[in-house]
Amino acid sequence: MKITPVLYVDKIEDSLPFWMERLGFQKTVEVPEGEALGFVILVKENEEVMLQSWASLRKDAPRLMPASKGMNVAFFMEVDNFEDTVKRIQGCNIVLPERTTFYGMREIGVREPCGHIVVFAAKS
Structure with missing residues (x-):
């Protein structure tokens, strides 16, 4: 079994320096959403983190949207x-x-x- 967290964020580009530059993760998948990123997969060794924008989630799977962000x-x-x-x-x-x-x-x-x-x- 493998568990991978998906972090929902306002703007993926704001989090990338933290995960990539500071922690050494590499971007293996990138999906645009309009003028911005909608989804990325970040990998470091055997660890994986996914980032998805709220806008992308709303468009892709609106039933997964929480009642409130937090x-x-x-x-x-x-x-x-x-x-x-x-x-x-x-x-x-x-x-x-x-x-x-x-x-x-x-x-x-x-x-x-x-x-x-x-x-x-x-x-x-």
Whole structure:
């Protein structure tokens, strides 16, 4: 089984620098929606994230549109190199300062440019 998150965003172009430049994901699929991007698939090693614009979702599958836009999920991503990840997210909106949890994980959390929370973690 494979689970791939699909993040619905106002404008895909706003999130691409975070996922590609900071975290090293590569764009493998790109679907335009008018003058902007409507959908992309981003891949890094065995991990995959999809971004879809609200406009594209409304056109493609309007029955999937939520009653209201809002964040109702956070992403917990285990990383191999915590220090490197911390360097890559410098300058981002840190919403969870670096900490070590009672369950033995080092964590730091950011709000990516389109509002989704991403928590990076590694075993301490």
